[in-house]
Amino acid sequence: MSTEQITPTAAPAQRLGRPILSTWEAIAQSLAIGPIFSVAFVATLVIGAAGISTPISFLLAAIGMLSVGWMITLYARRYAGAGAIYDYLRRISPVIGIVAACLYFTGILVLAGIGGYPAIGLLTSTLFHTAFGLSLPWWIYAIIAICGIFLLNHFGIRITTRVQLVLTGLSTLPLLFLALVIIVKGGDAGNSLEMFNPAHASVSGLFQGILFAITMFIGFEASASLGEETADPRRSIPRAIAGTVIIAAVFYLIITYASGIGFGLAHADQWAKDGSPLDTLGTRYVGPWLAVLIDIAVVIDVIVSVSAFTATTARGIFALARHGFLPQVMARTTNFRTRPDTPLGGNLFVFSCAVIVTIFLAIIGADPMTAFNIFASWGTILITTIYLVLVLCAVTILREEPKKWWRWIIFVIALIAPVLGLYGSVIPFPQWPNNIAPFGSLAVIVIAAIWAFVVRSNKPELLAEASKAHVWEDEPISVVAAEGGTIPEEDEEASAQPAQE
Numbered sequence: 001m002s003t004e005q006i007t008p009t010a011a012p013a014q015r016l017g018r019p020i021l022s023t024w025e026a027i028a029q030s031l032a033i034g035p036i037f038s039v040a041f042v043a044t045l046v047i048g049a050a051g052i053s054t055p056i057s058f059l060l061a062a063i064g065m066l067s068v069g070w071m072i073t074l075y076a077r078r079y080a081g082a083g084a085i086y087d088y089l090r091r092i093s094p095v096i097g098i099v100a101a102c103l104y105f106t107g108i109l110v111l112a113g114i115g116g117y118p119a120i121g122l123l124t125s126t127l128f129h130t131a132f133g134l135s136l137p138w139w140i141y142a143i144i145a146i147c148g149i150f151l152l153n154h155f156g157i158r159i160t161t162r163v164q165l166v167l168t169g170l171s172t173l174p175l176l177f178l179a180l181v182i183i184v185k186g187g188d189a190g191n192s193l194e195m196f197n198p199a200h201a202s203v204s205g206l207f208q209g210i211l212f213a214i215t216m217f218i219g220f221e222a223s224a225s226l227g228e229e230t231a232d233p234r235r236s237i238p239r240a241i242a243g244t245v246i247i248a249a250v251f252y253l254i255i256t257y258a259s260g261i262g263f264g265l266a267h268a269d270q271w272a273k274d275g276s277p278l279d280t281l282g283t284r285y286v287g288p289w290l291a292v293l294i295d296i297a298v299v300i301d302v303i304v305s306v307s308a309f310t311a312t313t314a315r316g317i318f319a320l321a322r323h324g325f326l327p328q329v330m331a332r333t334t335n336f337r338t339r340p341d342t343p344l345g346g347n348l349f350v351f352s353c354a355v356i357v358t359i360f361l362a363i364i365g366a367d368p369m370t371a372f373n374i375f376a377s378w379g380t381i382l383i384t385t386i387y388l389v390l391v392l393c394a395v396t397i398l399r400e401e402p403k404k405w406w407r408w409i410i411f412v413i414a415l416i417a418p419v420l421g422l423y424g425s426v427i428p429f430p431q432w433p434n435n436i437a438p439f440g441s442l443a444v445i446v447i448a449a450i451w452a453f454v455v456r457s458n459k460p461e462l463l464a465e466a467s468k469a470h471v472w473e474d475e476p477i478s479v480v481a482a483e484g485g486t487i488p489e490e491d492e493e494a495s496a497q498p499a500q501e
Contacts, residue, residue: 015470016082016318016333017229017340020158026230026240027247028165030223032308034112035248036171036301037119038216039255040278040294046216047256048272050209052265054256055195057209062249064210064417065217068387069245071394071414072221073238078397080227080234081470082343083319084312085386087227090323092393094463095452098325102448104386105316110440111218111379112309113350114357116302117142118368118375121358123299131292139362146358149307150351153314154334154342157229160311164304171297171304172251174290175278179258181285188264195260211424214417215380216252219305220244225312229340314346321345323466325455370433377437381425382444387418 043054050057072088081087085104090097121138124145128134152160183191194200223240227233255278262281263271274280282290321331330345361371391414398407426438455462 014322014333015228016315016343017157019229019231019233020340021161021226021230021236023236023239024165025158025161026223026226026236027243028161028168029226029308029311030220030240030244031168031247032164032222032304033217033219033244033248034301034305035168035216035251036175036297037305039175039252040276040298042212042216043252043256043259044272044274044277045212046209047268047277049212050205051200051268051272052195052260053198053200053206054209054260055253056198057206057213058216058249058252058256059196060206061210061213061217061417062245062252064413064420065214065220066242066245066249067410067414068391068417069220069241070410071391072224073241074394074397075390076224076227076237076241077234079469080230080237081319082225082228082315084221084224084227084316085390086316086319088224088390089393090466091469092396094466095456096389096393097466098320098452098455098463099445099448100386100389101316101320101325102451103382103389103444105313105320106444107379107382107386108219108309108313108316109350109353109379110375111383112306113313114354115372115375115379116306116309117146117354117358118361118366119372120145120299120302120306122368122372123295123302127292127295127299130295137362138368139358142358142368143355145303145306146351146354149303149310150347152307153311153347154344156340156342157226157311158340160307161226164308167300167304171300174282174293174297175255178278178282178286178290178294179254182258182262182281185285187258187261188267189261191261192265194265195257207420208424211420213252214384214421214424217245217248218380218383219309220248222308222312225315310347310350313350314343317346317349318343324459324462325466374434374436377425377430377434378440381422381437381441384418384421384425385441385445388415388422391415391418 046057047054075088079088079091083090083101086097086101088097089100118138121140121142124141125136125138128136128141152163198206221241223230223237223244227237230236259271259277259281260268262285263274263277271277276291278294279291282288282294317326317330318333320326321328330349331343332345333341334344335341361368391411394411398404398411401407429435430437
């Protein structure tokens with residue numbers, strides 16, 4: 001007999017799952033931003049622009065995104081909900097919350113919820129062909145990944161986050177091993193700190209490098225969607241957001257420094273032009289077997305990233321449907337007897353979109369990497385726009401304590417980062433078919449505005465309800481524990497006190 005039941009609808013007060021996740025499990029959700037894939041492929045764009053000063057571009061981008069992250073923690077210390085960004089902004093303005101939700105969850109969906117599968121299919125197909133001589137169409141691997149990720153997210157977020165944490169940790173090992181070997185051997189011409197010397201960087205090259213580097217942090221706030229399932233969200237979520245940016249920045253700096261001296265400071269052009277620089281370095285400094293392990297790590301990393309973004313999107317759909325902004329069928333949840341429930345309606349929606357888009361791309365014979373690039377750019381524009389909205393709306397929070405003047409410095413830095421990211425996404429304006437991304441983003445913005453206008457005109461009572469806190473948001477820790485939640489030992493003592501900024 002099945003151990004699962006399906007709840008018919010989600011009442012406004014219904015909480016998703018039980019608050020059982022620890023800080024590290026929340027970090028696992030945010031850390032699944034695809035750091036391996038980014039450093040293997042996206043980093044080449046930074047290298048092409050900044051040359052040997054690539055680490056400086058990463059450092060400055062990290063400072064900017066850490067500032068954005070700090071602004072988001074202002075919300076996370078106050079509000080918690082499965083809707084993440086939506087649950088933050090609806091408390092300031094329900095209309096802004098609806099528009100932001102449309103942009104953010106559409107962005108997450110096209111970036112990875114559907115857009116990540118062409119990359120998974122192509123990378124896996126190439127890996128199996130190279131390693132085992134097996135030739136299958138990319139879309140077969142993509143469909144297998146879609147089914148696997150759906151099942152992983154269906155059977156509980158604790159399982160999902162722990163698998164993501166383990167796989168992310170394992171996938172970093174080949175790259176860290178390669179970096180260690182290169183640094184110990186001294187690379188091409190010895191270790192050097194010249195890569196951190198700004199005198200070697202042109203202002204334009206450094207600036208362009210920052211634009212690309214910022215995109216490598218997209219999705220660092222994904223843990224916010226676990227606000228209802230984390231034992232102490234007002235502490236764990238801010239820690240997860242800030243910790244993800246710091247961990248990713250350190251990882252990027254280590255790998256790019258090792259790659260720089262591995263190719264040699266005098267050969268930055270070779271580094272930038274190499275289509276698989278980490279494979280080249282792995283073969284040169286260790287052996288072909290390490291290049292294969294790196295390729296496997298990249299595939300695992302993309303799968304983990306898509307899984308995390310699927311969880312975020314599904315929870316966002318659940319949160320919107322719970323408030324009546326989407327059909328109630330999308331607020332359906334599983335009701336397992338032995339584990340916390342998950343957003344069934346949201347997971348099925350993401351699953352259906354992924355299958356339909358993958359089959360469509362296969363039928364029209366689309367190049368999977370071109371499709372991925374379009375989806376990734378499209379999602380990046382929408383998500384970066386929401387970063388800007390979050391920073392601007394945080395002014396209402398900053399004004400509550402005007403004496404803390406230093407927070408306005410962080411605000412300015414946080415404001416600059418998404419503006420630079422948006423600038424780099426549309427300047428120079430892409431040509432067909434890559435211009436689908438900016439035009440598609442504009443279409444989503446228009447649709448979101450129309451949606452918000454219709455709701456405000458026809459169902460203002462939904463907006464009034466959405467502006468309120470959930471009944472369980474301010475429950476004391478003792479109540480959380482009584483409902484079946486557990487307080488992680490690492491945070492138990494801290495949880496006894498109210499979160500302080």
